[in-house]
Amino acid sequence: MGRLAGGVAHDFNNLLTVIIGYSRLLLDSIEEPPEQRRLYVEEIKNAGERAASLTRQLLSFSRKQILISRPVALNALITEMQPMLQRLVGEDVKVVASMAPGTGLVRADPDQMSQILMNLAANARDAMPDGGRLTIATENVETASRPGGAFIGER
Secondary structure, three states, rough: HHHHHHHHHHHHHHHHHHHHHHHHHHHOOOOOOHHHHHHHHHHHHHHHHEEEEHHHHHHHHHOOOOOOOEEHHHHHHHHHHHHHHHHHHOOOOOEEEEEEOOOOOOOOOHHHHHHHHHHHHHHHHHHHHOEEEEEEEEEEOOOOOOOOEEEEOOO
16 A cells, blocks of 8 residues: 555656646746736646645655654644635635734644644534534643653644
């Protein structure tokens, strides 16, 4: 299973490199474009980058890539993902981000955090078949130190 995921991820990543590269070239070449056209091109680039993130997750699953934990600003990640999360849950569920300003960083793999948010949003959608409101909130939280270091993060 891991070998299959690795092979698919490798081939998929090659295609995504072309998609992302050409969308960046197109974005750079458009002089004073109509705003809607620019938004479409940016969505192409964003979709390619999200697909590249999925590829990295597949490679991680296949044990060909090591997860890289680093400081991540969850507020920025949630803001970037909010349009995609809204499309994922559909029209009947409203995605609302309630993020405290000045929140700290979490040490995590950003691709895994994105996948976690997508999974939580999909589960929320399934739990609200008649629609509803999905609120994603962050705030600074202090926790007691654990052996081996302290946890500093958002929830």
